[in-house]
Amino acid sequence: xxxxxxxxxxxxxxxxxxxxxxxxxxxxxxxxxxxMSARERLAALFQPGTFQEVGMHVKASGNKDLAAxxxxxxxxxxxxxxxxxxxxxxxxxxxxxxxxxxxxIVELMKxxxxxxxxxxxFKDSGGARIQESVDALSGYGHVFYHNVLxxxxxxxxxxxxxxxxxxxxxxxxxxxxxIMTRHNAQMFITGPEVIKAVTGRSTTLNEVGSAEMxxxxxxxxxxxxxxxxHAIQIAQKLxxxxxxxxxxDPPHKPHTDISLSRDEGMNDLIPADSAEPMDVRRIxxxxxxxxxFLEVHAGFARNLIVGFARVEGIVVGLVANQPTEMAGALDIxxxxxxxxxxxxxxxxxxxxxxxxxxxxxxxxxxxERGGIIRHGAKLLFAYASSTAxxxxxxxxxxxxxxxxxxxxxxxxxxxxxxWPVAEIAVMxxxxxxxxxxxxxxxxxxxxxxxxAELVERYRAEFASPYLSAGHGYITDVIEPAETRSVLALSLxxxxxxxxxxxxxxxxxxxx
Numbered sequence: 001x002x003x004x005x006x007x008x009x010x011x012x013x014x015x016x017x018x019x020x021x022x023x024x025x026x027x028x029x030x031x032x033x034x035x036m037s038a039r040e041r042l043a044a045l046f047q048p049g050t051f052q053e054v055g056m057h058v059k060a061s062g063n064k065d066l067a068a069x070x071x072x073x074x075x076x077x078x079x080x081x082x083x084x085x086x087x088x089x090x091x092x093x094x095x096x097x098x099x100x101x102x103x104x105i106v107e108l109m110k111x112x113x114x115x116x117x118x119x120x121x122f123k124d125s126g127g128a129r130i131q132e133s134v135d136a137l138s139g140y141g142h143v144f145y146h147n148v149l150x151x152x153x154x155x156x157x158x159x160x161x162x163x164x165x166x167x168x169x170x171x172x173x174x175x176x177x178x179i180m181t182r183h184n185a186q187m188f189i190t191g192p193e194v195i196k197a198v199t200g201r202s203t204t205l206n207e208v209g210s211a212e213m214x215x216x217x218x219x220x221x222x223x224x225x226x227x228x229x230h231a232i233q234i235a236q237k238l239x240x241x242x243x244x245x246x247x248x249d250p251p252h253k254p255h256t257d258i259s260l261s262r263d264e265g266m267n268d269l270i271p272a273d274s275a276e277p278m279d280v281r282r283i284x285x286x287x288x289x290x291x292x293f294l295e296v297h298a299g300f301a302r303n304l305i306v307g308f309a310r311v312e313g314i315v316v317g318l319v320a321n322q323p324t325e326m327a328g329a330l331d332i333x334x335x336x337x338x339x340x341x342x343x344x345x346x347x348x349x350x351x352x353x354x355x356x357x358x359x360x361x362x363x364x365x366x367x368e369r370g371g372i373i374r375h376g377a378k379l380l381f382a383y384a385s386s387t388a389x390x391x392x393x394x395x396x397x398x399x400x401x402x403x404x405x406x407x408x409x410x411x412x413x414x415x416x417x418x419w420p421v422a423e424i425a426v427m428x429x430x431x432x433x434x435x436x437x438x439x440x441x442x443x444x445x446x447x448x449x450x451x452a453e454l455v456e457r458y459r460a461e462f463a464s465p466y467l468s469a470g471h472g473y474i475t476d477v478i479e480p481a482e483t484r485s486v487l488a489l490s491l492x493x494x495x496x497x498x499x500x501x502x503x504x505x506x507x508x509x510x511x
Contacts, residue, residue: 020067022091039089094125096126097140097168128168180211254314262482329360339378399423
């Protein structure tokens with residue numbers, strides 16, 4: 001049997017029709033607004049010519065108008081790494097999800113699990129397809145279930161580039177990272193009209209669903225992108241630090257020879273006064289390759305910094321207190337942010353570097369009533385349960401429970417180093433002096449001078465890094481100029497560590 005010219009022409013007609021989405025006029029409207037089509041997003045994500053579509057001809061039963069049923073699914077390569085991706089098409093029934101729409105997404109998710117590759121999801125949908133009723137709800141249920149199945153197996157990245165409302169918002173919330181465009185994107189469970197009807201309170205879409213709000217207040221969004229192309233660039237950068245699945249190592253690019261040279265510039269970054277804030281981003285810039293650091297959750301809980309980088313070619317996750325914000329104290333949001341990032345690094349075998357400069361957990365009625373005990377415990381749980389390589393550097397302050405919460409030796413750190421100016425103690429010098437030397441202070445003629453003297457005595461007797469090192473709690477006291485070379489060498493030595501834990505389904509993290 002020979003292939004007829006008519007059959008080839010029919011195939012090409014179908015492909016052209018489906019590829020046009022909701023039609024040229026709708027595509028033109030989007031481009032005039034500076035928006036990309038569903039297929040243009042995938043074309044920008046993947047290397048040219050590598051995208052293979054899956055389920056192009058699938059459509060809702062009896063509905064010929066819904067090309068590809070409003071979602072484009074398939075696989076391709078990003079910088080040589082195989083990736084699965086789907087892109088909802090707002091030009092077709094507002095990208096709403098029905099039975100076959102969900103079926104296509106779930107089949108792609110199953111494929112990603114089966115072959116062990118990351119998933120990138122472009123979210124641009126009006127929500128559930130009302131006319132499909134419970135079939136649409138069932139579809140969402142299947143998507144959520146497979147988001148959970150994929151969790152900890154392959155990386156999942158959501159790009160919110162349009163509406164993502166109601167139940168649809170739970171799928172990205174179940175994924176590892178959310179990137180949201182600053183304009184044209186909204187994400188919420190209930191919008192302003194529903195909130196007004198139920199609670200009587202007037203609000204705006206920006207207050208409850210904007211990228212800015214989610215990146216700084218709710219903490220739902222990890223990255224804000226200026227537009228869709230910027231969002232794709234962030235996703236591509238993020239993928240460059242992640243393995244394809246949990247059985248592989250991250251994409252390390254180890255330098256042939258480890259540089260063990262000193263960085264004398266580090267000493268200049270340390271303020272003479274220990275009470276003066278020190279911008280930890282400047283420290284990070286000196287420690288990582290090319291000062292290149294992909295900060296995650298940059299706008300949320302700014303008193304703790306987390307993100308990805310490389311040290312002598314080795315992919316690392318960095319967790320660091322930021323003294324320029326709330327003196328670097330840990331609070332509810334910082335605990336949540338840190339714990340989530342630590343667990344993400346752990347499931348994908350990414351070594352952790354922790355930079356410590358923390359005065360304690362943030363005191364206050366609101367923090368206590370908000371559950372700082374429960375939230376702070378998440379940070380302890382995350383570090384203790386992590387079996388990835390962990391190296392900690394105590395830069396300056398490390399007091400009380402926050403010293404433990406920032407990955408001390410007791411919480412599973414493989415190496416703990418401290419700078420000579422580090423202070424490790426049950427509490428800060430000022431408060432401790434008031435308790436320990438109350439009588440001496442009361443009897444002093446010059447209380448200010450006496451207190452300064454006692455503070456120095458306390459630091460020498462009770463907070464010196466040499467005291468901790470002498471008790472075996474610290475691997476070594478190092479010069480700031482040595483920090484990068486010490487980290488590079490330490491990482492290489494623990495990169496292949498294997499740590500066995502008691503058999504169990506999973507730990508019961510305090511949520």
